[in-house]
Amino acid sequence: MLETILFYLFAFITVASGVGVVMSRNIVRGCMMFLASLVGVAGLYFLLHAEFLAATQLVIYVGGTLILIIFGVMLTSRSLATHDEPHGREVGAAVLIGLVLAVSLCWAIGRRFADIRPASGTAEGYPTVVLGQALTGDFLLPFELVSVVLLVVMIGAAYLAKGRLHESQGGA
Amino acid sequence: MDTLANVVQIGLVHYLFVGALLLVTGLLCILLKRNAIGILLGVELVLNAANINLVAFNRFNVLPAGGRLNMDGQIFALFVIVLAAAEAAVALAIFLNFYNNTSSVNVEDATRLKEEG
Numbered sequence: 001m002l003e004t005i006l007f008y009l010f011a012f013i014t015v016a017s018g019v020g021v022v023m024s025r026n027i028v029r030g031c032m033m034f035l036a037s038l039v040g041v042a043g044l045y046f047l048l049h050a051e052f053l054a055a056t057q058l059v060i061y062v063g064g065t066l067i068l069i070i071f072g073v074m075l076t077s078r079s080l081a082t083h084d085e086p087h088g089r090e091v092g093a094a095v096l097i098g099l100v101l102a103v104s105l106c107w108a109i110g111r112r113f114a115d116i117r118p119a120s121g122t123a124e125g126y127p128t129v130v131l132g133q134a135l136t137g138d139f140l141l142p143f144e145l146v147s148v149v150l151l152v153v154m155i156g157a158a159y160l161a162k163g164r165l166h167e168s169q170g171g172a
Numbered sequence: 173m174d175t176l177a178n179v180v181q182i183g184l185v186h187y188l189f190v191g192a193l194l195l196v197t198g199l200l201c202i203l204l205k206r207n208a209i210g211i212l213l214g215v216e217l218v219l220n221a222a223n224i225n226l227v228a229f230n231r232f233n234v235l236p237a238g239g240r241l242n243m244d245g246q247i248f249a250l251f252v253i254v255l256a257a258a259e260a261a262v263a264l265a266i267f268l269n270f271y272n273n274t275s276s277v278n279v280e281d282a283t284r285l286k287e288e289g
Contacts, residue, residue, distance in 0.1 A: 007182045011190045018197030018217055027207050034213050037194075041220050044190065047182075048231040053246050053253075060253050065216065065260045072209055072264040076271045094203040098196045105192035109185055116184040116232050130241045131250075139247055146254055153258040160265035 007047055014040030027073050031066065038062050052128045187228035194221035208267050208277045212260060219256045223249045 013036055020033035038061045045054035135143050194217055201214030230245025267277050274281050 001180075004180050004182055007186060011186070014190060015193045015197065018194050018201075021210075021213055021217065022197055022201045022204060027209055030210060030213055034216065037217065038220065041194075041224060044187065044224060045227055048187065048227050050227045050231070050246050050249075053227060053249055056250060056253055060257055061216075065257045068257075068260055068264055069209060069212065069216075072212075072267060075268055076209070076277045091204065094200050097203070098200045101199065102193060102196045105195070106189055109188045109192060113184050113188060114178075127241060127243065127246075131243045131246055134243050134247055135250075142251060146251060149255070150258060153261055157261045157265040160262070161268045 003047060006043065010040045010043035010047065012040075013037070014044065028070075031070055031073060034069075035062060035066055038066065049127060052131055184228055184232040187224055187231075191221045191224040191228070194218075194224065206278050206280060208270070208279050209264075211279065212263050212267075215263075216256060216260065219252055223252050226252070 017033045017035075017037035017040060021030045021037065024030040024033055038057065042054045042057040042062075045051075045057060198214045198217030198219075198221060201217060202211050203214075205211050205214060226245045226249040230243065230249075233242055233245065270282065271277050
């Protein structure tokens with residue numbers, strides 16, 4: 001029963017904050033709504049017995065990505081004043097697309113996956129231990145490749161963001 | 173009451189419904205925002221929706237009796253989180269560069285590659 005209540009609570013937080021991101025005119029408010037949505041998703045991970053993933057979601061998404069986005073908002077804050085609204089026709093078309101997609105997805109999900117119950121606990125192993133063993137065993141190559149990707153991204157982002165600044169400093 | 177049991181007993185479909193609705197809100201965010209950072213938030217919402225599906229399928233996976241716990245879905249979700257962070261870093265670097273050039277992060281101002289007329 002508690003699981004049911006928590007599921008509906010986290011699901012409501014997730015989806016309502018997602019709608020809030022769409023509705024908010026102010027990008028900072030949108031970021032705060034996105035924060036609530038991420039926390040809701042982390043709660044859903046806890047309910048799915050993915051504790052390590054929930055912690056990772058909080059640390060990397062909330063502690064890393066969201067802070068990065070908020071820094072991006074602050075560094076481009078001069079354009080905060082310009083709130084150009086989308087045209088009414090575009091809103092109508094987008095909401096129509098969204099409704100059609102939501103209804104068709106929910107119909108397909110309800111048709112195909114309605115009778116699936118949680119896996120029984122016959123398999124052995126503690127989830128986080130199994131996760132760590134898989135990352136350093138079967139998934140060692142992708143794990144190492146991700147570290148290369150992160151290095152490339154770090155160099156590339158620093159180059160992209162700093163190149164122009166360096167130039168203007170040299171010009172001045 | 174079978175319907176009531178379906179509402180109270182949380183199954184795979186409930187998580188998939190949340191994932192589908194979050195996907196739709198992310199898509200609407202991408203479609204409706206003029207601010208490039210708003211579009212980035214929409215992309216992140218879509219990635220989170222995909223992650224909910226991956227973790228839910230991992231949880232409701234049919235396990236062989238006595239076999240090892242299967243964590244493939246969670247590992248996939250972990251990689252998605254890391255790559256989403258990397259993607260956000262590159263996207264924000266591009267937006268900063270764009271802002272330095274045009275003093276705006278409005279995507280309607282990104283017209284330099286557009287054909288004249």
